[in-house]
Amino acid sequence: AQSVTQLGSHVSVSEGALVLLRCNYSSSVPPYLFWYVQYPNQGLQLLLKYTSAATLVKGINGFEAEFKKSETSFHLTKPSAHMSDAAEYFCAVISNRDDKIIFGKGTRLHILP
């Protein structure tokens, strides 16, 4: 069965610093992987998705993620953090059994001035 594990429930970075949010996946078949962002009191917004076309995926708001099969990882990065990036970030994988989205537990990103 597919699953994702997000390392670190809270991550704090200074404004202008590199953002790195970690996600490892488990899948017996080539996975479809996603990163979603959730701002306070809002729904989920898709940042980017990996569907096997290219290992480096660029998303919205300057975020990107790299699919590394050898490490079973799909870490999310942004070169320079902005105060508006403060939110909850969810890594997710599509179940190959019934196509549901399986979410990680989330990482709350704090941006320090």
Add this chain to the structure above:
Amino acid sequence: ETGVTQSPTHLIKTRGQQVTLRCSSQSGHNTVSWYQQALGQGPQFIFQYYREEENGRGNFPPRFSGLQFPNYSSELNVNALELDDSALYLCASRVSGTRGETQYFGPGTRLLVL
């Protein structure tokens, strides 16, 4: 904006009551899924409807039920509410159900059960 709307935004119920949550998908989106997000957790899959038929279900009891209508709207019904049903309920829609297809989430309905 995803084009997916949900109503109401907030709701307070008491234990044992019944609740209906509504979702309006984008035109042309034949597949809708519902998720429950408890506080501090990631969303959990409840069920999915494709062309008005349930075609996938997560680990939720039968008192969680749904409907999908031809006008791209859908409902989530929960009977005999329990305190643990307090959560943010999200719907997500997409066109056809192709694996890996982007799902568009609504803003959610926050349910509090007292």
